[in-house]
Amino acid sequence: MSETSSAAPPLRSFGRFELRALLSKSARSLAWRVFDERHGQELMLCMPRDKPNSAPALEHWLRMAQGAERVRHPNLATPFEIGQVENWPYVAYDRALGETLDERLARQNAPLPIDTAGWVAQLLEGLAFAHEAGHAHRDIQTASLIIDANDRVRLVGLEVAQEVFPAAVDFNAVTRRAVRESAEEDVLCVGLLLNRILSGKPVLDENDLQHVVEQMQPIGREIVRLGWETPHPIPDPLRAICNRATDRQLRQRYHLARSFWRALDGWRQAAAYDDGGPVVLLLDKLQRLGHLPTTTTGLHRFTAGSGLEAKHASALSELALKDMALSLELVRRVNHALKQNGHQGETVLNLQRAIQMLGLDGLQLAANALKPWPGPLAPVAAEMLRQLMARVGKAAQVAQALRPAGYDGEVVHLITVMQNLGRLLLQYHFPDDAQQIRQLMVPPEPTEELPNPPAMSEQAAAYAVLGCDLDTLGIAVARHWGLGDELLQMIRRQPLNGLVHPPRSDADTLRLTCSFANELVDALGLPEAKRRPGIEAATRRYAKALGLGLREVMEALNPGTQRPAGGGAAATTPAPAAQPAPSPRERLPSRSGS
Structure with a gap:
């Protein structure tokens, strides 16, 4: 794979591998x-840029x-x-692990x-x-990071770009020193990578971070600092770390990756609850x-009445599921109780199970803790919330209709x-911020130069108004509830612009x-x-991953249509469970991805 003369034809294969695209080329390594x-x-x-210069070097x-x-870690591919x-020599990785950071930045140029x-x-x-x-690693580049749909990062290419020594060297004598010195360079390259992403442009206009290192002091004369013209405002603590x-x-x-990580993770934890931020x-x-x-x-009169005791848990859960606020309050309370009792990693989403665990007194406390409609909202804002809740309720019904057989309807809901x-x-x-976001999502008036102006996406509009997306708000609250x-x-x-891969677990299927x-x-x-x-x-996006077609979709959107016998999707409304013990689908598995 060394450089050839201009007359040589480009390689189309490497052993049994068909070469489809060059993902990265640096002074030390290649990625195809x-x-x-x-x-x-x-x-x-992933392979070194230069072939090992002897049989002992290859060995x-x-x-x-x-x-x-043999070094196994969740963030190492x-x-x-x-x-x-x-x-x-080469190291091969499954492309299903995700996309490279280069590929992510190509479609999301300015991450927060x-x-x-x-x-x-x-x-x-x-x-x-x-x-x-x-x-x-010795050659950390933007292609060295693999990011999946859940923003999980893995490092690829460990030990691919090894130190080059004379052919007759004693490798046992030099390896320890080489690893120690290379580790510090790895940490420096991660700092350059952080600068690259935050600034939105290559450092010193160089794509190869090794070339940047060679130009930096004390080897060269250049100074690398994060500029002030960045896609997003950079908080002072993060700027100082970078x-x-x-x-x-x-x-x-x-000098140590662990020290760098402690500083960065400390800022992330503090930033989640920064004074004045939308989350706090x-x-x-x-x-x-x-x-x-x-x-x-x-509801308050109902929970206070004597008729509650006579109702079966399945009937109570069906009633609770119709009230979005009560459903969420029961989920919050039952999972908080689990956590308090030491059941780490266990999550209950089946309301019948939640009511059995909390008891009638717990159900009454949950109902009595809720504000009556519409809370502090003015009539216009209350109507917007009512319409939004109706759309969410419709989505929950559609999800129940499309769920594979065996999955609990209340969990899907x-x-x-x-x-x-x-x-x-x-x-x-x-509500005022929500209205601003809606206004930003309305396409601008067409002009002669731009007859079909694009509308701003919900995510972009939320960034413009809140500085974060709406999923961030929901996940912050779910984390606050201890889920x-x-x-x-x-x-x-x-993600709307991400490929939909076939699910690998129950959790993937549900999501x-x-x-x-x-x-x-x-x-x-x-x-x-x-x-x-x-x-x-x-x-079309989901058909292959979930095994669903347009016929099933139209039936789910129009539940009055008659399903043929033996249809693949589940019934539109969940059937009450007759047995008191939860099925395996009613309780979430304790680990994901397995």
Whole structure:
């Protein structure tokens, strides 16, 4: 894979691999997108820029790469295969792990600083673990980070760009020193990566971070500091962390990935509750006004009556499910009780199970804690909240109709609702901000130069008004309620511009089904001319992953149609469970992705 003369034809294959695209090329390594004909899948192939210069050097390369493979951490990508082709060594990774940071930045040019810090913190966690295990990367680039749909980051290419020594060197004598020195350079390159993402442009106009390192003091003359013209305002603490990582004085920089991670993670934890931020303002409103007002007339009188004891838990859960505020309050209370009793990682979303655990007194306390409709809202804002809750309720019904057989209807209903939690809370607690976001999403007037001006997306409008997206608000509240990490992942909607991959777990199936239902109901809100195309576009996105077609979708959107016998989707309304014990689908698994 060394450079060839201009007359040589470009390579189209590498052993059994079909070369499809060059993902990254630096002074030290290459990364290719390839197709593996043997296994019938796409891989990412990482290899050194120069072939090992002797048989012992190749043996050493393979030994170090295989040692790095045994270092397992959630933020280190596990190699699919380590091998060689005509003495060219390589490490292959499954492309299904996600997209490279280069690819993410190509479609999301300006991620928020808090998201950037989250990505880099994950990278540093994995890198610190690798360094402490005696391994280094030596060529961290924007293509070295793999990011999946849930923003989980993994580092690829560990031990690919190894130190080049003379052919006759004793590798056992030099390896320890090389790893220690290379680890510090890895940390510096992570600092440059943070600068690159926050600034929105290559550092010193160089794509290869190794070229940047060579120009920086003390080797070169350049000074790298985060500029003031950035896509988003950079908080002072984050700016200080970024500038320290690339300080011109070696002694001022971070020398350990673990130290860098502690500083960055500390800012992230503090930023989540920064004074004046939308999250902390929302949490303060929750303390005073609750999450949503109850929509059930006479609920307080009903819970105080003697007729409650006579009702079966399934009937009570069906009643509670009709009141969005009561449903969420029961979820909050039962999972808080679980956490208080030491049941870490367990999440209950089935309301019948929740009522059985809390008892009738707990149900009455939950109902009595809710504000009556419409709370503090003015009539216009109350009507907007009512319409939003109706759309969310419709999405929950559609999700129930589309869910695969065996999945609990109440769980599907509540996940669909919680994928809209940020929108609901914004409309209730900050109706003026919600109105501004809606106004920004209205397309501008067409002009001769721009006859079809695009509308601003909900996410972009939320950034412009709040400085964060609506999913961030909902997830912050769910985390404040103490709900488990797996549920926090499931209430993240599938990104509209992201590919929909087949689910690998029950949690994936639930998240995608609810996301699909929410997108379908969003399409119903489009102008009439765009409604059917919007439904068809959403169906095409999810059809392969969920095994659903337009017929099932139209039946779910129009529940009055008759289903053929043996249809694939579940009934539109959940059937009450007759047995008191929960089914496996009623309680979320304690671990995701397994």
